[in-house]
Amino acid sequence: MASMPFSFAVLLDRPDIWRGDSLSRAGAPTIPCGFPGLDAELPGRGWPAGALTEILPAHEGIGELRLLGPALAGLSKRGLRLVWIAPPHLPYAPALAAAGIDVANLVIVRTASPKETLWAAEQALASNACGAVLAWPQGAKYAELRRLQIAAEGGRAPAFLFRVPEAASESSPAPLRIALGTSDGGLAVRVLKRRGAPLAQPILLPPMPPAVRGKNHHVDRHPAAPAAARDFSARLVHA
Amino acid sequence: MAVQAALALAPALRVAPRDPATETEALLGVAGWAAQFAPGVALEFPDGVLLEVSGSLKLFGGLESLLGRLRRGLAEMGWSSVLAGAPTPRAAFWLAWAGKQQFIGESAELEPVLAALPLEVLRCNDEALAAFEAIGVRTLGELRALPREGIARRFGQGPLAELDRALGRLSDPRNFFVPPARFGAALSLPADVTQAEALLFAARRLIIQLAGFLAARSGGVQRFVLSLRHRDKAATEIAIGLVAPSRDAEHFILLLRERLFNFTLAEPVREISLRADDVVPLAGHNLGLRFEQGKPPGQWEHLVERLRARLGADAVYGLVLRAEHRPERAVFAGELDSKQLHLDFGERPFWLLDRPKRIAEIGAVPHHKGPLELLAGPERIESGWWDGDDVARDYFVARTQSEALVWIYREWRGEGGWYLHGVFA
Numbered sequence: 001m002a003s004m005p006f007s008f009a010v011l012l013d014r015p016d017i018w019r020g021d022s023l024s025r026a027g028a029p030t031i032p033c034g035f036p037g038l039d040a041e042l043p044g045r046g047w048p049a050g051a052l053t054e055i056l057p058a059h060e061g062i063g064e065l066r067l068l069g070p071a072l073a074g075l076s077k078r079g080l081r082l083v084w085i086a087p088p089h090l091p092y093a094p095a096l097a098a099a100g101i102d103v104a105n106l107v108i109v110r111t112a113s114p115k116e117t118l119w120a121a122e123q124a125l126a127s128n129a130c131g132a133v134l135a136w137p138q139g140a141k142y143a144e145l146r147r148l149q150i151a152a153e154g155g156r157a158p159a160f161l162f163r164v165p166e167a168a169s170e171s172s173p174a175p176l177r178i179a180l181g182t183s184d185g186g187l188a189v190r191v192l193k194r195r196g197a198p199l200a201q202p203i204l205l206p207p208m209p210p211a212v213r214g215k216n217h218h219v220d221r222h223p224a225a226p227a228a229a230r231d232f233s234a235r236l237v238h239a
Numbered sequence: 240m241a242v243q244a245a246l247a248l249a250p251a252l253r254v255a256p257r258d259p260a261t262e263t264e265a266l267l268g269v270a271g272w273a274a275q276f277a278p279g280v281a282l283e284f285p286d287g288v289l290l291e292v293s294g295s296l297k298l299f300g301g302l303e304s305l306l307g308r309l310r311r312g313l314a315e316m317g318w319s320s321v322l323a324g325a326p327t328p329r330a331a332f333w334l335a336w337a338g339k340q341q342f343i344g345e346s347a348e349l350e351p352v353l354a355a356l357p358l359e360v361l362r363c364n365d366e367a368l369a370a371f372e373a374i375g376v377r378t379l380g381e382l383r384a385l386p387r388e389g390i391a392r393r394f395g396q397g398p399l400a401e402l403d404r405a406l407g408r409l410s411d412p413r414n415f416f417v418p419p420a421r422f423g424a425a426l427s428l429p430a431d432v433t434q435a436e437a438l439l440f441a442a443r444r445l446i447i448q449l450a451g452f453l454a455a456r457s458g459g460v461q462r463f464v465l466s467l468r469h470r471d472k473a474a475t476e477i478a479i480g481l482v483a484p485s486r487d488a489e490h491f492i493l494l495l496r497e498r499l500f501n502f503t504l505a506e507p508v509r510e511i512s513l514r515a516d517d518v519v520p521l522a523g524h525n526l527g528l529r530f531e532q533g534k535p536p537g538q539w540e541h542l543v544e545r546l547r548a549r550l551g552a553d554a555v556y557g558l559v560l561r562a563e564h565r566p567e568r569a570v571f572a573g574e575l576d577s578k579q580l581h582l583d584f585g586e587r588p589f590w591l592l593d594r595p596k597r598i599a600e601i602g603a604v605p606h607h608k609g610p611l612e613l614l615a616g617p618e619r620i621e622s623g624w625w626d627g628d629d630v631a632r633d634y635f636v637a638r639t640q641s642e643a644l645v646w647i648y649r650e651w652r653g654e655g656g657w658y659l660h661g662v663f664a
Contacts, residue, residue: 061643065589065664081539089590092661093558093570098587103558103579108572109546110554123545129537156536182642 031132031158034070038203042176043195047071050155052148052174056165056192060088063187064180066099067205068160072132073100080131080157083124085109086117087136105131114138118148125151125159133159142171149173168192259285264425269318271418272451276305281328281413287335289328289413302342315447317426325349328413329405333360346407353405354380361398370394422452422460422515431470431507435499438467438508443492445513450488459484459521464514465495469506477502479548482540482575484519490541497548543575564622565630566591566660585618586636588646588661595658598647605647605657609640617649636663 030046032039039045047053047068057064072082082105084091093103109124111117114137121135125148133152137144140163152159161174168179177192181202188202246252262285270288274280276299279291292305299305306322313320323334324342330349334341337356343349356379358371370393376382379402382390390399403409424445432438442465453459461484467475479494546555559573560580569584570591599606605613616635623629631651638644646661 059641059643060590061639061645061662061664062641063664087590089592089662090570091558092566092587092589092591093560094566094582094584095587095589097560097579097582098584099589103560104576106558107543107575108556108558109550111550116550120546120550124542127537127539127542127545129539129542185638185642 029156031071031075033067034074035067035205037205038189041191041194041199041203047158047160048176049158050152051176052145052152052159052161052172054161054163054167054172054174054177054192055180056163056168056178057180058165058182062180062182063205064162067180067187067189068134069099069101071158072096073102075131076102076105078131079105081105081107081129082132082134083107083109083130085120085124085133085135086111087134114140118144121148121159121161122151125155125157128155128157130157132157134162135159136162142173146173149175261427262286265318267416267419268424268448269313269316270416271422271455272312272316272448273309274416274418274455275451276309279413280416282416283332287332289332291328292324312447312451316444325352327405327407327411329401329411330407333405336360349406353402354378354383358382361401363394363398367394367398418452418455420518422449422463422518423512424448425510425512427510428508431509433504433507435502435504438504438511439492439496439499441511442495442513445511446488446491446495449513449515450486450491453486453515453518453521456518457520458518459486460515460518461485462515462517463491466512466514467504467508468510468512470509472506475505475508480544480552482543484521485540486521487541490544494544494548497545500549564620565628566620566634567594568623586615588644589664590662592660592662595648595660598657598659600657605637605649607637607639607645607647607659611637611639611645611647613637614644620648621651632658634660 029049030042030044031049032046033042042048055064055067076082077100079102082101084106087108091106091108093106096106097103109120111120117135117137118140121133121137124130124133124135140148140161145161148159148161165179168177172193174193176194179190179192181188181190183202183204187205189205190202191199242254246254266282266284266286266288270280270282273288273290277290277292277295281289281291283289292302296302296305299308302324309322310320321335321338322340323331325331325334326343326346326349330343330353333353333356334343337360339356341352343352358368358377358379360379371377371382376385382398383402387399400409404411426441426445428441432441445465449460449463461481463479465477465479467477469475477495477498479491479498481494485491543555555575556572557575557577558570559577560582561569561571562580562582563569566584566587569582598611601610605611614636617633618635619631619633621629621631629652632648633651634646634648636644637647644663645659646663647657647659650656650658
């Protein structure tokens with residue numbers, strides 16, 4: 001019998017073999033997140049489809065949605081639905097449209113309790129009929145998140161769970177966990193958990209402030225009212 | 240058997256009078272359901288349904304497979320059945336009536352099988368039966384052995400003509416059953432039902448019937464109504480709406496289950512009925528040629544219906560943009576998949592607060608978790624004088640002490656002041 005030219009390199013090239021010291025390249029599809037610096041550090045170079053991604057912002061308003069903007073815009077342009085389950089505020093369509101997201105593909109789901117939120121998220125993930133599922137579960141337990149992860153597996157939708165920063169200390173079945181903070185006005189992305197070697201340094205994304213536009217007034221004044229008498233702009237310049 | 244004798248054997252027996260109207264309705268229901276399996280369906284009152292299946296065998300994967308579907312469906316609707324088949328409708332019905340689950344493919348095999356059937360299959364009157372009995376004729380075979388002229392003289396042409404039709408020697412034209420345009424079916428419950436789960440079990444029978452009815456018409460429904468009749472109170476109606484037409488019985492049952500999940504019955508239910516008025520055309524599904532990896536994509540409409548059934552119809556909605564400068568009015572909750580305007584609103588936050596929140600002003604500086612740093616603005620929005628809800632605001636993008644970006648405005652009406660209206664998440 002001829003000796004088999006068996007080489008480890010061949011074996012290691014298989015996409016379903018994952019070496020502990022490298023990022024997983026396993027066949028699971030991903031959606032590019034649109035920030036090259038972050039994509040490079042994510043297994044499969046993007047947000048995992050068919051898996052949970054936990055996002056733990058230090059607090060509201062630091063760019064936690066803008067981080068998802070390019071990925072969501074791409075999905076919605078392909079006609080896929082973005083399902084928002086129990087968002088904390090009204091997702092404001094004009095801003096989402098400005099970020100390139102097709103508003104026609106947005107679906108808001110309101111729930112009356114954290115239990116309903118988990119139920120709705122599980123249904124949405126298990127259905128495999130959504131482009132992306134964003135959910136704001138409150139006080140979810142490991143077993144409940146495990147159910148969501150199982151529902152998501154094999155599906156095409158990335159599932160983003162927004163959780164409080166304190167959740168970082170709890171264990172979670174989500175294969176990707178990301179904590180968000182700020183640094184010099186920019187967004188500091190700390191990858192708490194990924195398939196592959198842990199990442200010690202946070203990834204700094206450039207500041208994403210809203211474009212500062214020139215004065216962009218929308219004044220529909222009553223034709224009868226004398227314009228000058230109601231012009232406050234002089235007063236507010238130094239406000 | 241007499242009622243008294245039956246009660247003596249089984250004291251717990253419940254005796255109910257026959258109700259011909261209900262029986263006919265049930266037969267029509269079964270016929271409507273069965274029409275999905277065959278182009279020609281005829282009725283044999285009071286308890287027979289004839290299907291012309293020769294053209295359907297290939298479509299349904301052969302006789303055994305078709306029989307399996309028929310048996311399963313009939314059992315799911317709660318009927319016991321005897322299925323039999325023969326080259327002529329009369330012979331098939333006689334076999335079924337005599338309780339023989341036989342399937343005869345060739346006309347040549349028909350005669351010996353029919354010969355063994357009892358004379359009762361002719362369903363002639365008791366007098367004639369007694370007369371046949373008196374001359375020692377008990378089966379169709381014995382009848383056929385007698386001289387035809389003698390029988391015709393004594394009993395008329397009827398019995399012989401029937402036999403000839405069964406053997407295919409006389410034509411036996413049938414009026415095909417035409418399913419009604421709408422679906423309606425009722426089921427009276429054997430006992431008062433107080434639990435939703437038991438109700439679902441009963442409703443399942445009607446839903447199977449509905450699905451068959453729809454399949455026969457190549458149609459689907461977007462709405463169906465389950466009516467619960469009580470003894471005293473007015474009927475409770477449960478309407479199930481669908482995003483897209485469907486005829487998927489399992490999906491219908493699931494929606495009903497979600498709806499009944501939190502349902503409290505006002506009173507025990509005596510009878511249920513299912514109604515679907517608007518049947519719309521619905522094509523079948525083509526199966527893909529390629530096997531896709533992973534889970535097959537699910538049906539979006541089904542997801543929406545399930546969510547709505549449990550969370551309420553208003554809990555799932557889309558957003559619709561409107562050409563309007565007042566931020567809280569530039570978008571409204573609307574239908575899913577609404578057509579959108581393409582508008583440029585300027586700098587807007589991803590989150591809008593449900594209502595603007597008053598924030599403090601300390602030393603001419605607005606405060607929200609500490610003093611705010613104004614980054615951009617003002618953007619004057621003054622609008623709405625025509626509907627009495629006019630606003631006059633100057634919007635700013637501001638940064639909090641913890642480096643969050645917020646959208647605030649200074650109110651120029653009434654008592655003025657600063658308000659938090661959005662978050663640049």
